[in-house]
Amino acid sequence: MSNSAKKLILASTSIYRRELLERLRIPFSVVSPQVDETPLAGESTIDLALRLAKAKAAAVSREHPDAWVIGSDQVADLCGAAIGKPGNFERAIAQLQLMRGATVTFQTALCLMRGDLQTTLNVPTEVKFRKLSDEALEAYLLAEEPYDCAGSAKSEGLGISLLEAIKSDDPTALIGLPLIALSGLLRDAGFDIPPKK
Template sequence: MKYPLILASSSPFRQSLLQKFNLPFDTFSPNVDESALNNETPAQLVKRLSELKARAASKHFSKGLVIGSDQVAVFNEQILGKPHNKHNAVKQSSLFSGHSVTFLTGLCVYDLTSGESKTCIEPFNVTFKTLTDAQISAYCDAEQPYNCAGSFKSEGLGICLFEKLTGDDPNSLIGLPLIKLSQLLAEFGLDVLSAQSNTALS
């Protein structure tokens, strides 16, 4: 393959998404500070962090196309952090009941050799059902989504919380917008479909 692919994430969800491309890739944990800067908008935050994560690969690799991604949930113009415990998850989910939450996923592809990078932001909207306290509590106990922005796992039982999903790519909700990623990789000369013949030969 023309470029080694590198995923700047230790997330098993992002790794399983990237596996859909059927191409070999390396991973590492970028270990960047994810705190928002003063007056930073949600879109600016995910753009900056996805670029920081991708560029962190230069400490570990000398060449390759690095994929960095970051996601926030936004409700009433406020960035929602990970709940970390049941109390906070119940509180978040109760706020969302009957309302919509926007997920913004930043995506950066960075070429370690040339130093060139391309970044985009993919929005995705989730409309929640009107949920009872008992439903919210039962969901939190069953799936314990305490390290997930928005207090749910859409790839699991969390799908039962929703009224509807609106966006271009459902993969972006899980953390990696694959449609946009394939477009960005193509701009760097890596066509995912054409590269399959190389994979079959290796």
């Protein structure tokens, strides 16, 4: 069965995940999963990311049982505490000040689901932030406005200048969708990647 004959859905509202999935050059549609992302009491950042990735895939899979559905979620972890999307300049500068000189682990969870079939995994990325002045952090935020990104820095953009080091098995995981892992899962599901002409 060709890629175009299989139905693939990205359960996400993230433009970053959509852009990443487009790199694989296979047809897909996007559906908003409508999932409550509130952490549970005592939930670790890994468990939160895995639960939300699975919940997003399941929410869309219920409406599209014949489709392969991709769910993904990312949680930034600083010393065991989750750091979310800042939403505005004030919260973003506070996040960057807190992470200055620290190592933050970005837990990027992935779930591929079709009916009762599912695989869920996590790809961690360790990010060491530079010790930069408030002036440098403010200049970055005003230039890129990364208020919709967990951790307040876009590594694929100017945010790379805030970082000292990145350790990961998959460089796309930090942007929000681990394509190395996803490519393997999609191949196992029968998709041709790269697609055949």
